[in-house]
Amino acid sequence: xxxxxxxxxxxxxxxxxxxxxxxxxxxxxxxxxxxxxxxxxxxxxxxxxxxxxxxxxxxxxxxxxxxxxxxxxxxxxxxxxxxxxxxxxxxxxxxxxxxxxxxxxxxxxxxxxxxxxxxxxxxxxxxxxxxxxxxxxxxxxxxxxxxxxxxxxxxxxxxxxxxxxxxxxxxxxxxxxxxxxxxxxxxxxxxxxxxxxxxxxxxxxxxxxxxxxxxxxxxxxxxxxxxxxxxxxxxxxxxxxxxxxxxxxxxxxxxxxxxxxxxxxxxxxxxxxxxxxxxxxxxxxxxxxxxxxxxxxxxxxxxxxxxxxxxxxxxxxxxxxxxxxxxx
Ligand code: SAM
Ligand code: SF4
Numbered sequence: 001x002x003x004x005x006x007x008x009x010x011x012x013x014x015x016x017x018x019x020x021x022x023x024x025x026x027x028x029x030x031x032x033x034x035x036x037x038x039x040x041x042x043x044x045x046x047x048x049x050x051x052x053x054x055x056x057x058x059x060x061x062x063x064x065x066x067x068x069x070x071x072x073x074x075x076x077x078x079x080x081x082x083x084x085x086x087x088x089x090x091x092x093x094x095x096x097x098x099x100x101x102x103x104x105x106x107x108x109x110x111x112x113x114x115x116x117x118x119x120x121x122x123x124x125x126x127x128x129x130x131x132x133x134x135x136x137x138x139x140x141x142x143x144x145x146x147x148x149x150x151x152x153x154x155x156x157x158x159x160x161x162x163x164x165x166x167x168x169x170x171x172x173x174x175x176x177x178x179x180x181x182x183x184x185x186x187x188x189x190x191x192x193x194x195x196x197x198x199x200x201x202x203x204x205x206x207x208x209x210x211x212x213x214x215x216x217x218x219x220x221x222x223x224x225x226x227x228x229x230x231x232x233x234x235x236x237x238x239x240x241x242x243x244x245x246x247x248x249x250x251x252x253x254x255x256x257x258x259x260x261x262x263x264x265x266x267x268x269x270x271x272x273x274x275x276x277x278x279x280x281x282x283x284x285x286x287x288x289x290x291x292x293x294x295x296x297x298x299x300x301x302x303x304x305x306x307x308x309x310x311x312x313x314x315x316x317x318x319x320x321x322x323x324x325x326x327x328x
Pocket of ligand 1: 023029030068069070071072097098099119120121161163190191192193194195198323324326327328
């Protein structure tokens, strides 16, 4: 068996890299009310350090990377990192998850640097609600401009991630789904996950089954294949629809048995599971001149400590890093 496998024989080929813990928004479901204790500049991995980690991870079996944050476009020169990672032959897919507010400015340079595709988080189409959810100084128009900019630059597909929260934006699921009929929107509805530091309440949770039921008003969803990737989303299309509707249900029907990913935080910790507080430090060893085979061993250690599944249903809530410091 070649490649990287965890102790449950799951192939691990996907690395999500948080390039910064900073964000220009403060989404209610992600950023704690009182903000985060920000990492100091010196604590954050340089692009060269990220490159070294990905190079070694690629030798082990990682083939796909996604850049995330905080807000990845809040870090200067991200296109430079994309270009560096694009030089690694074993990496066949480089993607980005962003809140889209800065994307219209950066999409062309990112595309030229080798970025293939982008996921954009957008939880409401309504300007006043956007301000309330994101608690920032940006407008929904900035994100819509980012979506247009990404498409014009040739990033494809452009997927829209919507975290559905009862009483906050769940009355917009039909509006978002409707966009996939007349326009080439690829919308993914994500269940609200309880994460560290955020005032989560079970009363805000909307299971994917409920969202699917509401969408029946628009027609019968037909299953379809994903454009790219082998992530946890299941995809559908309305008859004649130009776009797709995806569902991601990490809570109601966890997909841990197919989990293929690792996460690297901006300060160089490798996290085997989004919903566990375990992590393996790569930064200090890297800065102390670790050899590439020792770095490989640390990655293998993280992989072998990947738990079989998360324990949200039994009340096992993560207490460590807020989502904005892990990258989703
Ligand atoms: N700032 C970028 C963005 O918003 O896309 C990247 C980082 S953000 C942490 C990555 C993803 O995590 C986003 O799609 C966001 O919606 C999702 N996310 C954050 N908190 C979440 C939560 N409590 N439940 C479900 N998804 C969450
Ligand atoms: Fe920032 Fe993204 Fe979290 Fe919103 S979801 S606070 S944009 S990191």
